Amino acid sequence: MPEVLIDNVHKSFGAVEVLKGVSLSVNRGDVFALIGRSGSGKSTLLRCINGLEKINSGRIEVAGHAVGRDPKELRKLRTDVGIVFQSYNLFPHLTVGENIMLAPRIVKLVSKAEAKTTAEEVLGMVGLSEKFDAYPDQLSGGQQQRVAIARSLAMRPKVMLFDEVTSALDPELTEEVLNVLETLARNGMTMLLVTHEMGFARRVATTTIFMHHGKIWEEGPSVELFGRPKTPELQQFIKSDVK
Incomplete structure (x- = not known):
């Protein structure tokens, strides 16, 4: 069973169809990079996977959860699916440690001591052990x-x-941040990332998806996709965006 299964997903905002029948299968430990021009549907797809946007039709299953509209099911889903955005959204009045401890204490009801131990561990994973008490x-x-x-x-x-x-x-x-993502990939974390860092996608992602006009235009092993793009659209995108 795939860790992430996306089957014929359609998503519209008003009269504008943003996702036009997207299907995708991600196995445990895979790293999928989503690339494409602004407006191609990449970020919308990510938000649909976490239930932040409701799909119009199709099916999404993640880590054994069917992504739907039930608030109780969505809460369960989000304990198993983390999402990180461009903006950090940290609480400015809480220390780094308190920011990290908050969700495990509220959502998973773990003790303060256990939450602190976990916070120290994950801060070590991202190379910031010394920042526990910083704001x-x-x-x-x-x-x-x-x-x-x-x-x-x-x-x-x-x-x-x-x-x-x-x-x-x-x-x-x-x-700094890409190094952390690369470490997570090496340690077997299943990841989907929208990125404009083409070199990183080629080096770290097991699979790269090129999205164009709300569809998966090309998909394949990253080295192959970047090395031998099949469509003029991807050829042009790589030529204009590669760094």
Whole structure:
């Protein structure tokens, strides 16, 4: 059974159809990179996988959960599926440790001691052990994004979703965050990431999906897809966007 199954998904905003029959299967431990021009449906697909957007038709199953409209089921889904956005969304009045401990304590009802142990562990995973008692405004953008990743990891997710997590960062800070994602990939985390970092997608993703006009235009092993693009649309995209 795939860890993520997307079957003929359609999604419209008003009269605009953003996803036009998308189907995708992601096995445990796979890393899928979603690339494509702005407006191609990448981020919308990610938000549908986590139930943040309701699909019009089709089927999505993630980590054994059918993604639907039931609030109770969505809460269960989100304990197994983490999502990290371009904006860090950290609570400014809480320390780094408190930001990370919050969801496990509220959602999973773990003890303060257990939440603290987990927070220390995931901060170590993203290379920020010394920042437990710091406040978000004392951190660089790259450090804040790494805390946001640690916060998701503290929920022990089975699948992680990343939506352009480096697009607001300068190159040096981008590298910090990409290194964390690469470590997660090596450790077997199932990941889907929307990214404009073509070199990273080619190097780290097991599979790359090129989305165009709300459809999966090309899909394949990353090295193959970047090395031998089949369609003029992907050829042009790589030529204009590769870094």
